[in-house]
Amino acid sequence: MDFKTWQHVFKLDPAKQITDEHLDRICKSRTDAILIGGSDHVTLENILHLTERLHQYTLPVVLEVSIIDSVIPGFDYYFIPTVLNSDNPQWIKGLHHEAIREYGEILDWDELVPEGYCILNAECKAAKLTQAQTNLTTEDVIAYARLAEHFFRLPIFYLEYSGMFGDMELVKKVKNVLTETRLFYGGGIDSATTAKKAAAIADTVVVGNVIYENIEKAIETVQAVAETAD
Numbered sequence: 100m101d102f103k104t105w106q107h108v109f110k111l112d113p114a115k116q117i118t119d120e121h122l123d124r125i126c127k128s129r130t131d132a133i134l135i136g137g138s139d140h141v142t143l144e145n146i147l148h149l150t151e152r153l154h155q156y157t158l159p160v161v162l163e164v165s166i167i168d169s170v171i172p173g174f175d176y177y178f179i180p181t182v183l184n185s186d187n188p189q190w191i192k193g194l195h196h197e198a199i200r201e202y203g204e205i206l207d208w209d210e211l212v213p214e215g216y217c218i219l220n221a222e223c224k225a226a227k228l229t230q231a232q233t234n235l236t237t238e239d240v241i242a243y244a245r246l247a248e249h250f251f252r253l254p255i256f257y258l259e260y261s262g263m264f265g266d267m268e269l270v271k272k273v274k275n276v277l278t279e280t281r282l283f284y285g286g287g288i289d290s291a292t293t294a295k296k297a298a299a300i301a302d303t304v305v306v307g308n309v310i311y312e313n314i315e316k317a318i319e320t321v322q323a324v325a326e327t328a329d
């Protein structure tokens with residue numbers, strides 16, 4: 100299944116615990132895909148453990164690569180973030196260069212999907228880790244979206260509010276300038292209501308934390324997005 104058709108994605112953090120029952124509900128929820136990713140304590144071991152548990156399900160599974168040593172074969176896609184609003188080139192192209200130096204000969208480029216991240220919640224781990232410049236005007240964010248689509252020609256522009264529900268007016272303005280590049284929105288979707296608001300604008304909504312806080316609410320977001328996006 101092509102990631103360009105996905106409307107709802109669950110993001111599982113390999114460093115967090117999830118019971119078999121909850122994992123089963125997530126995988127049978129009719130979400131379009133599972134994205135495995137996190138900022139903290141991600142290791143090869145916990146990725147392997149989670150991946151093995153997902154093998155029995157047929158839905159697409161994507162590894163969002165945050166540490167090079169965690170890359171293992173077998174995923175449908177590898178999403179590779181480049182943090183456009185980072186002040187540290189390491190997170191824009193440094194780690195990528197390092198990985199390509201190491202594995203360039205054997206990479207299957209068709210499986211790699213670069214994501215242009217714009218991180219807007221200053222308090223989230225990803226913002227701190229990547230030294231993201233989050234104090235941005237609407238014009239700044241729109242310019243990052245255009246940079247992603249027209250300059251770097253990235254297939255995904257990801258507005259990341261991880262941990263808080265974002266400014267939907269801003270998300271709408273960003274959506275309005277994107278044509279080819281898909282707009283992913285993630286952050287603070289914790290109910291059918293917030294899921295509908297985000298799905299009314301973004302192409303793909305990413306639901307993370309609520310999986311671990313309230314599984315019922317997490318499951319509700321799938322139907323909410325399907326109703327809204329259609």
Ligand code: 1GP
Binds near residue numbers: 260288305
């Ligand atoms: C995190 O964008 C995702 O990378 C989802 O955010 O955990 O706040 O749902 P939440």
